[in-house]
Structure formats: C-alpha cells, structure tokens
Amino acid sequence: MDSPNTPRPLRADARRNRERVLAAAREAFAAEGISVPLDEIARRAGVGPGTVYRHFPTKEALFHAAILDNMERTIARARELSAAADPGSAFFEFLGGLLAESTVKRDLADAVGGNLSAQSGADAAHGQLSPEFVAPQKTLVALIGSLLHRAQDCGAVRPDLAVDDLMLVLKGAFMATAQAAGDEQRRRAFAVILDGLRAR
Template sequence: MTDRVEPRPLRADARRNRDRVLAAAQEAFAAEGISVPLDEIARRAGVGAGTVYRHFPTKEALFEAAITDRVERMIAYARELATAADPGKAFFDFLDRMATEGTVKRDLAEAVGVDSPEHRKPAHDLRVAIAQLLTHAQQSGAVRRDIDIDDLMRVVKGTFLAANSANTTANQRRRAFAIVFDGLRAH
C-alpha cells in the first residue's frame, strides 16, 4: 500500500484567485465554448496568465474544474432543498434552476450525461440528490409516480440538448422546459 500525500490547502489569496479564475472560465466557456484562450480567461479574472497556469496546467484541466465546480454547486443546492416544507415546489425550483443554469452554462448540461472518470463521483452525487428530490416530490403527490430517476435524467438531458440546439431562442427554451415540467406534474 502506498501512502497518499494530500495536497496542502491553498492560502486564502490563492483560493480567491482560483475561484475568480473558475468563475471567469465558467462565464467564458458558457458564452464562447472551450475555444476561448486561457489568456482571455486570465484577463476576465483579473489575474496574470501565470496564475491560471499555476492552478490549471491546461485548458482541459480548467474546463474539467469548471464543470466539477458547477455540478458541486448544484449538488449543494439540491441538498439544501431536500428538507423543504413543500417537496413539490423544491423539486420544480431545482429543475428550474438546473434548466436555467444548463441552458446558459453548457458545462452543466454536459455534466448531466457525462461519463468520464473525473466526473463520475460528482455526476453520481448529483443524480442521488436529484433522486431524493424526485422521491420526496412524488411522495407529496406533486410529481407523477410512474417515472424514476433514469426517466427523469433522460428527459432532462434530452431537453438540454434540444434547448441548446442552433437557432433556439430563449422563449423556445422556456416553453420546452415548461412543457417538460407540466408533463412531470401529478394530475
């Protein structure tokens, strides 16, 4: 057995810089895709290119970190809603935020269906958190009982893909998700 050395925690200023780089990267990747240069991300974050490279040696590493960060934030939000007094409202609030974030942030839409080693744990944790919201909403009578988490994830992923297709307007995206949400409601 080999001893695993845990990385040292970042100093507060280094953590702030890393967070600024991640936020700038998420914004840039959402707007322009992965083709945005790292120097542009550094400029948007208000740091030097060396700071970006110190935290993220490649653009791919930065993209992976941006996806993971976004998914972890969605997991935290889902867990926060898991004990809400109105499980149906909590479920649809979560889906609404996921739809909004996913259509604006391509990385979240990508992460919903991703199957890479770096994303397996966060994707699994997101799925578990969503399943819990779904189960609570079904038990409260707000969501139809004839779907399971696999059905829900397929529908969400398919809607993300359609909502992010070329020439789709914001109004069309909203309508697509409204139709999906209506179809999930118990009648």
C-alpha cells in the same frame, strides 16, 4: 503527519485568485466554449497568466475544474432543496433552475444527463463522462432521485415516473432546448416539460 505527496492548503490570497480564475472560466466557457485562450481568462479574472498556469497548467485542467465546480454548486443546491418544507415546489424549482442553466452551461447539461451508464455502476470508459466526473454525477443523480421521491410522496409528481425516466427526460430536454429559436420558445418548452411531470 502529512505525507510528502499531500497538497498544502492554499494561502488565502492564492485561494481567492483560484476562485476568481474559476469564476471567469465558468463564464467564458459557457459563453464561448473551450476555445477561449487561457490568457483571456486571466485578463477577465484580473490576474496574470502565470497565476492561471500555477493553478491550472493546461486548458483541459481548467475546463475540468470549471465543470466540477458547476456540479458541486448544483449538488449544494439540490441538498438545500432536499430539506425544503414543500417537496413539490422544491422539485420543480430545482428542475426549472437546472433546465435554465443548461442553456448557458453545456458542460453542466452533459455532466447531468450525458452518462446514464455511470449511475448504474458501469465502467466509465464505456460512457461519456471522464472518470473524475463519475462520483459527483452519481451524487447528483441520487439527490435528484431524493427530490423526485419526496415530490411523489406528497402527490405533486406523477407516481409512475422513475429516476431513470426523469434522467432521460432531462437529457432530451437539454438537447431540445439548446435548439430553441429564442428565450420565449425556450420558456414555453420548459413549461411543457415540467407540466408533463405533474400528477394529474
């Protein structure tokens, strides 16, 4: 029997509304940052402000939920590519997508590369991620490591690259490409970064 504190499953219509709010929030926060008012997110989602507040009582709660949603989607993509027949192509496809998304999802870039201490089991309070993000970040880093090792085993990626090295490269890439003058320069930077990971 469920305890009194166990959350009840959402009705289908409530679940759809929550997903619409999250989708609108992901786009709004990516484009304009956390300054977007909750009422504006409600308008973009096509729901009333009360619906937003029922699911997410504060903007911080919605922002955190949007980050977690982005991380879960990225984790799902990494899991899917972990079973690909061509590990080398899967590795570079995942990293290419991650780099491209990082230019419009600053929160995702921070979640992936912003707290290397958390992945080694250090106290999250000493890193940059809130505690709620530590577990999914560890899962994502582990999956990136699996993609890396499979790509190395098939000879597609340089063998001297460790997971910690790759995470540091990604962290630097997120920071650097955010300063790019435009999409063309960003694409060239991505190509240089990915080429440097290939086996010679």
